[in-house]
Amino acid sequence: MDFLFTSILDGLMLGFVYGLAAMGLTLIWGVMNVINLSHGPIISLGMFGVYLLFTFLGMNPYIALIFVALFGLLLGIVIYFVAVNRVIDAPHLSTLLATFAVAMIITGLGTAVFTASPRNVDYSLGSVTIGNATIPVTRIVAAVLSVLITAGLYLYLHRTRSGRYIRAVANNRSAAELMGVPSVRILALSFGIGTMLAALAGGLISTLFPFTILAGGTYELKSFVIGVLGGLGNPIGALFGGLILGVLEGIIPTFMPATWVPVLEFGLFVLILLVRPQGLFGAKKS
Amino acid sequence: MNSPQDSSVVGSAPKVSWREALSQNAGAYVGLILPLIIIALLTIWPTVTGKDITRESIFTIMLSIALASSLNILLGYTGYVSFGHVVFFGLGGYVGFYLMAVQGWSLWPAMAMGGLAAGLLAFLLGKAILRLRGGYFALATIGVNEAMRAFINNFEPFGGPVGMTLNFQVYRDYGGAAQALRMTFYILAAITFIVILVSYFVRMSKFGLGLLAIREDEDAAEVMGVVAPSAKTWAYVLSAIFPGILGVLFFFKNGSIEPVPAFRLNFSIEMIVMVMLGGQGTVLGPILGGIGYQSLRGYLLTSPLFKNIQLAVAGVLLLVIVLFVPAGVVGWLRNRFPVLRRILQ
Numbered sequence: 001m002d003f004l005f006t007s008i009l010d011g012l013m014l015g016f017v018y019g020l021a022a023m024g025l026t027l028i029w030g031v032m033n034v035i036n037l038s039h040g041p042i043i044s045l046g047m048f049g050v051y052l053l054f055t056f057l058g059m060n061p062y063i064a065l066i067f068v069a070l071f072g073l074l075l076g077i078v079i080y081f082v083a084v085n086r087v088i089d090a091p092h093l094s095t096l097l098a099t100f101a102v103a104m105i106i107t108g109l110g111t112a113v114f115t116a117s118p119r120n121v122d123y124s125l126g127s128v129t130i131g132n133a134t135i136p137v138t139r140i141v142a143a144v145l146s147v148l149i150t151a152g153l154y155l156y157l158h159r160t161r162s163g164r165y166i167r168a169v170a171n172n173r174s175a176a177e178l179m180g181v182p183s184v185r186i187l188a189l190s191f192g193i194g195t196m197l198a199a200l201a202g203g204l205i206s207t208l209f210p211f212t213i214l215a216g217g218t219y220e221l222k223s224f225v226i227g228v229l230g231g232l233g234n235p236i237g238a239l240f241g242g243l244i245l246g247v248l249e250g251i252i253p254t255f256m257p258a259t260w261v262p263v264l265e266f267g268l269f270v271l272i273l274l275v276r277p278q279g280l281f282g283a284k285k286s
Numbered sequence: 287m288n289s290p291q292d293s294s295v296v297g298s299a300p301k302v303s304w305r306e307a308l309s310q311n312a313g314a315y316v317g318l319i320l321p322l323i324i325i326a327l328l329t330i331w332p333t334v335t336g337k338d339i340t341r342e343s344i345f346t347i348m349l350s351i352a353l354a355s356s357l358n359i360l361l362g363y364t365g366y367v368s369f370g371h372v373v374f375f376g377l378g379g380y381v382g383f384y385l386m387a388v389q390g391w392s393l394w395p396a397m398a399m400g401g402l403a404a405g406l407l408a409f410l411l412g413k414a415i416l417r418l419r420g421g422y423f424a425l426a427t428i429g430v431n432e433a434m435r436a437f438i439n440n441f442e443p444f445g446g447p448v449g450m451t452l453n454f455q456v457y458r459d460y461g462g463a464a465q466a467l468r469m470t471f472y473i474l475a476a477i478t479f480i481v482i483l484v485s486y487f488v489r490m491s492k493f494g495l496g497l498l499a500i501r502e503d504e505d506a507a508e509v510m511g512v513v514a515p516s517a518k519t520w521a522y523v524l525s526a527i528f529p530g531i532l533g534v535l536f537f538f539k540n541g542s543i544e545p546v547p548a549f550r551l552n553f554s555i556e557m558i559v560m561v562m563l564g565g566q567g568t569v570l571g572p573i574l575g576g577i578g579y580q581s582l583r584g585y586l587l588t589s590p591l592f593k594n595i596q597l598a599v600a601g602v603l604l605l606v607i608v609l610f611v612p613a614g615v616v617g618w619l620r621n622r623f624p625v626l627r628r629i630l631q
C-alpha cells in the first residue's frame with residue numbers, strides 16, 4: 001500500500017512535467033493544425049541548454065531555464081518562418097514533413113556536436129520524506145514550476161491582447177484576419193510559445209534524469225499520448241493528460257512488468273483517438 | 287477502362303473500331319514502359335557487373351522502391367498519411383520469421399503468411415482508424431506502430447526484446463548461404479515487378495479513380511457514388527500486404543529479427559520521403575524516389591565532408607523539396623512539360 005502511495009505521488013510529480021512537455025505540442029496543433037514533429041529534438045535542446053549553462057558557466061539550473069525559454073521562443077519563430085509559413089495551408093503531409101525535416105536537422109547537428117552519449121545535470125536539492133515516500137526536491141520544484149508556467153500560459157492566453165489574438169486565430173483564422181489580427185505574426189508567436197514550452201519542459205527534465213540528444217523523442221511520443229488524452233488543441237487539458245499518464249506510469253509497474261507500460265499507453269492512445277478524438281476533456285472544435 | 291455496358295448506358299457513344307480500341311489500350315500501357323525498364327535494368331545490373339557488393343546495394347534500392355510503391359497506393363492515391371507504415375513490414379517479418387525459425391516452415395509459405403498477417407491487420411485497423419482524417423490518422427498510425435513494437439517486446443513466443451535468430455542450417459535447404467542471398471535478390475526483383483504492376487493497374491482502374499477522388503475531396507467523392515470506407519480499407523490492405531511479404535524476405539536474409547529495427551518509425555518516414563521525392567500519386571515517382579534517396583544516402587554516409595552531419599543535410603534537402611517542389615520530380619516534370627504526361631504516369 002505504501003508502495004502504491006509512493007508510486008502515485010511520484011507519478012503525479014512527473015505528470016506535471018509531462019503535461020508541460022505536451023502543452024507546446026497541443027498549443028501549436030490548436031492554433032494552426034500542425035503536428036510539430038520537431039517537438040522532441042527541441043525538448044532535447046532544452047535539456048542541453050540547461051546542461052551547458054550549468055556545466056560550463058556554473059549557472060543555477062533554474063536561472064538557466066530563463067535563457068532556455070528565450071532561446072526556445074526565438075528558435076520557434078525562426079522555424080515557423082523558415083519551414084512552416086510557406087506550407088501552412090498545404091495538406092497535412094507538407095507540414096508533417098517540413099517539421100520532420102527540422103527535426104532531422106536539429107538531431108543531425110546535435111549528434112555531430114554532442115554525440116549520443118548520456119549526460120546529466122549534477123544538481124541536487126536533497127529530498128523530503130512524506131509518510132514513507134522519499135521524494136527528491138528537484139522533482140517537487142519541477143512540478144511546481146510546471147504548474148506555475150501553465151498558470152502563466154492560461155493568464156497570458158486570456159488576459160493579454162496578443163494572447164486573445166492567439167485564441168482568436170485558433171478559433172477562426174480568416175475571421176480573425178477580418179477583425180484586423182495580424183495572423184502571420186500571431187502564428188509565428190504561437191509556434192514560438194509552443195517551442196518555448198517544449199524547451200522549458202526539456203530543461204526541467206534535465207534536472208531529473210540523465211539524457212542524450214535523442215532523449216526528446218521519448219517525450220515527443222508521450223506528448224502525443226498526453227495531447228490526445230487532454231484533447232489536442234487544449235493546452236490546459238494537456239496538464240491533466242500529463243497527470244493521467246504520470247499516474248499510469250506510477251501504478252502499472254506495481255502489478256505487471258514495467259515493460260508493459262508502453263503497450264498500455266499506446267493502446268489507450270489509439271483507443272481514445274477512435275472513441276473520443278476531441279480528448280477526455282472535450283476541447284472545443286475549432 | 288470503359289466497359290461495353292457503360293457506353294450502352296450512355297447510348298449516344300459511337301461504336302469504337304477495334305483499331306482505335308487497340309491504340310487506346312496501347313496508349314494506356316505507355317506509362318508502364320519506363321517503370322518496367324528501370325526495374326529490369328536494376329535486376330540485371332548485378333549480373334552484368336558480376337559483383338556481390340553491387341547486388342547488395344541494389345537490394346536496398348529495390349526494397350525501398352517496393353516499399354515506397356506500396357505506401358504510395360495509400361499515401362499518393364488516397365491521400366491518407368500513414369506515418370507508421372513500417373508496422374506492416376515489422377509484423378509480417380515477425381510472423382514469417384516465427385514460422386521459419388520456430389515452426390520450421392520454408393520461405394515461400396512464410397512469406398505468404400507474412401503478407402496475410404499484414405493484410406489482416408490493415409483490414410481490421412482500416413475499419414477503425416481510417417475514419418480519422420488528416421493529422422489524426424497520421425497520429426493513430428504512429429500509435430499503432432509504437433503499441434505493436436511495445437507488445438512484441440513483451441511477447442515471449444516471438445522472443446521478447448531479444449528477438450529471434452535463424453539457425454544457419456536453414457540456408458542449406460536453399461543451396462548454402464551465398465546461394466540463398468542471390469535467391470532473395472531475385473525474389474525481391476519479382477515482388478518489385480508485381481508491386482509496380484499492381485500500383486499501375488490500381489491507378490488506371492475505376493477503383494483507383496475512386497481513390498484519387500477521395501484524395502481530392504472525400505465528401506464529394508461519396509456524393510458521386512464512391513463507397514469511401516470500403517475503398518479506403520482496400521487501398522490500406524493492398525498497401526500493407528507487400529510490406530508484410532517484404533518483411534519476411536528482408537529478415538530471412540538478415541538472419542535475425544528484433545523489435546527495434548523491425549518497427550523503426552524513421553524507416554516509415556524514409557518511405558514517405560521517397561514517395562515525396564519522386565512524386566506522390568504517380569507510378570514512376572516512388573521508383574525514382576527510392577533510387578534517388580538511397581543513392582544520396584549512400585553518398586552522404588561515405589563522403590568525408592558530410593559523413594558526420596548526413597542527417598542534417600538530408601533534412602535540409604527534405605525541407606527544400608517540401609517547400610519548393612511538393613509534387614516531387616515526376617510531378618514537376620509533368621507540370622513543366624505537358625508532352626511527357628503520357629509517358630510519366
